[in-house]
Amino acid sequence: xxxxxxxxxxxxxxxxxxxxxxxxxxxxxxxxxxxxxxxxxxxxxxxxxxxxxxxxxxxxxxxxxxxxxxxxxxxxxxxxxxxxxxxxxxxxxxxxxxxxxxxxxxxxxxx
Amino acid sequence: xxxxxxxxxxxxxxxxxxxxxxxxxxxxxxxxxxxxxxxxxxxxxxxxxxxxxxxxxxxxxxxxxxxxxxxxxxxxxxxxxxxxxxxxxxxxxxxxxxxxxxxxxxxxxxxxxxxx
Numbered sequence: 298x299x300x301x302x303x304x305x306x307x308x309x310x311x312x313x314x315x316x317x318x319x320x321x322x323x324x325x326x327x328x329x330x331x332x333x334x335x336x337x338x339x340x341x342x343x344x345x346x347x348x349x350x351x352x353x354x355x356x357x358x359x360x361x362x363x364x365x366x367x368x369x370x371x372x373x374x375x376x377x378x379x380x381x382x383x384x385x386x387x388x389x390x391x392x393x394x395x396x397x398x399x400x401x402x403x404x405x406x407x408x
Numbered sequence: 409x410x411x412x413x414x415x416x417x418x419x420x421x422x423x424x425x426x427x428x429x430x431x432x433x434x435x436x437x438x439x440x441x442x443x444x445x446x447x448x449x450x451x452x453x454x455x456x457x458x459x460x461x462x463x464x465x466x467x468x469x470x471x472x473x474x475x476x477x478x479x480x481x482x483x484x485x486x487x488x489x490x491x492x493x494x495x496x497x498x499x500x501x502x503x504x505x506x507x508x509x510x511x512x513x514x515x516x517x518x519x520x521x522x523x524x
Contacts, residue, residue, distance in 0.1 A: 338518070338520070340515040342515070346511075346512045386451065400450075
């Protein structure tokens with residue numbers, strides 16, 4: 298059974314610092330992995346999608362890596378800003394097409 | 409990026425009435441759409457998966473007669489909460505997969521349902 302874990306559950310970081318969010322999954326047979334952010338009371342915004350054959354994706358200040366063999370993905374945020382405060386979710390698409398979400402990391406950037 | 413429009417964003421209804429929520433992919437054809445429910449400070453709970461033109465596949469514990477899903481076209485799926493009760497009050501979110509390209513998931517803004 299695929300399980301997706303995100304650590305830490307919550308994180309507070311001073312503005313300007315670089316930070317890393319972690320996502321681990323138990324079954325390496327995945328189709329892809331996607332990172333999202335969710336603002337309170339809102340839907341999810343897609344940040345980065347990494348196909349199973351890829352090792353990383355970059356978009357602006359965000360960089361996501363994928364290591365299938367160890368069942369890990371990281372989301373790196375450079376030069377954090379208060380607007381980055383949100384809940385970050387990772388989701389794994391399994392080979393049977395089911396999508397499993399982690400419980401998210403609540404990120405708070407301190408001005 | 410691709411846009412998924414979900415409507416209404418908020419709805420308040422009386423117990424016993426039915427509520428319909430629409431989910432549209434605006435600039436791509438969604439081969440598959442998903443409906444989720446989210447409780448406060450919890451992650452998303454998948455309710456059902458729908459493919460265009462076929463019956464939705466419901467997750468265990470989700471009543472298909474309670475939560476009617478229709479995916480009539482490649483750009484529109486609807487969720488109807490029938491005979492709503494206060495315990496159905498929740499945040500419902502749809503997502504659509506751009507299956508013809510990368511398979512990336514895009515989400516709607518969510519619908520807050522309050523049943524009085």
